[in-house]
Amino acid sequence: MRRPAVAVLLSALLAIPGVGVLPTPVGAVVTAPDVGVFATTSLAPGLTLTDATISGPNRVTILTANLAEPTLQPTYLNPGTVSATATLTTMANRVGAVAAVNGDFFDMGATGAPRGIGISDGTLIHGPASGWNNVAALFANGAASRGAVTQIFLDATVTLPNGTRLTATNLNSPDIAANGIGVYNPLWGDQPRSQVLDGATRAREIEITNGRVTRVSTTPGGKVANGTVVVLGVGTGADALAGIAVGDAVTVNYAPRGGGGTPRVAIGGNLVLLQDGVPTTVSHPKNPRTAVGFSADGLTMWLVVVDGRSTTSVGMTYVELANYMRSLGADDAINLDGGGSSTLVARMPGATSVSVRNTPSDGSQRAVPNGLGFVSTAQPWSTTIDNTTPGRFTASGNWGTSSYSGQRYGTDYRFANPVLASDPAWYRVNIPETGNYRVEVWYPADPGYNDSTPFIVATTSGNQTVRVNQRTNGGRWVSLGVFHLAAGDGDRVGVSRWTSGTGYVIADAIRVTRV
16 A cells, blocks of 8 residues: 555545524425435444445445444454355344445355455454455454455465475365365365365375374365364375374464454455556456455545446446546455345344345345455444433423323423424434434323324434324333434424324423434
């Protein structure tokens, strides 16, 4: 990466027009203005999701991550073993990820294992097939992260009883290099290793438990037992293991090498798209694409999925993808697996699990071996405001005070007769950061109260009204929904008297929570 330079900021491209949050007379829901081809959603502190329609035509889905945010933690996703595949939603929900994209190219239709390096929480999960060394890497940066496109290699040795040290070429890999030696551990999974020989006619496999050889065979096995490591040689690599017998002492060591240190998380790709802001790739047909890019300082990360193979989104060439990543502000970028694998998932505000946010070209999610995503450790900001909270509630003299119902929040609540005029009671909320917030209300219920009480929420796109039947569901928090609220202190939630319903409208308490 070069020194930081002026970049084209995605936030500038994707600014959504809004209106002020001052209360206005409300008789119906005011809809949000048309925002054109762009729509951005805050998923967690430091992470946003953007949908864009651009020329091509192409539909692009983008995760933008502020890696300096300490509560936003990158995570390597997989189904639990290397030689297994699963949908991206399954893998993301497995670890509680808030969003993710698909990852590495893989041995599709055979072992299912990825071809490049995979590192999770600083642990090397699998090493590269020959030539698959380009990675998107996330390094610890204090409590936060820093990203880079780099190369990582496998540094692995097998030490024989006579002290000879053999170089291992692969770790939990779908292919063993010609005349090479592969190392497999319990993370490999259930797939038979006869599929990794890549046409080799000579093979020898030894199993090692507690530093001693427990099995020698010319027929590769499958699942590796806990506490055991397997060394599998092909061609001359098999010949180098020929003298090993059961009971011999053999030591296996492996670690990642290169990349400027061991990353916290790393995932492989096939080629570098951008290096120091300059496209480095070659011509290639238009296809669905997945790419990862980093700003020059490594503190901003873009995870991009381009839909393809349809009339509404034709996909991109490698060169087009490189230029698009640069337009977002990326200084370095890498291409991940594309085609039917290209998938982006996110947990939308108010949801409890992720969902697919792009349109995979297969028509549904493809089972893939791994992915790259984020977990948020942020505790949701929340505030509760009662009608008695000092300085946080205002109402005209038309609003009375009552402690009649035992379902009230606090000592009392406010009530007023319905009229066809604007006379709202307002709750004032100091919103810490512009984003998505769940708004809930508390009121006592009574058959004589209003069955269509208008609650007003002052959002970034104008006042929106939600009508609540206050004859039911009293004495509990009732959700009005999730709304995009602007940062700052102001009147955010109101209770209007403007309703054709009959019975008192009630203003008791509200709760606002960041989602």
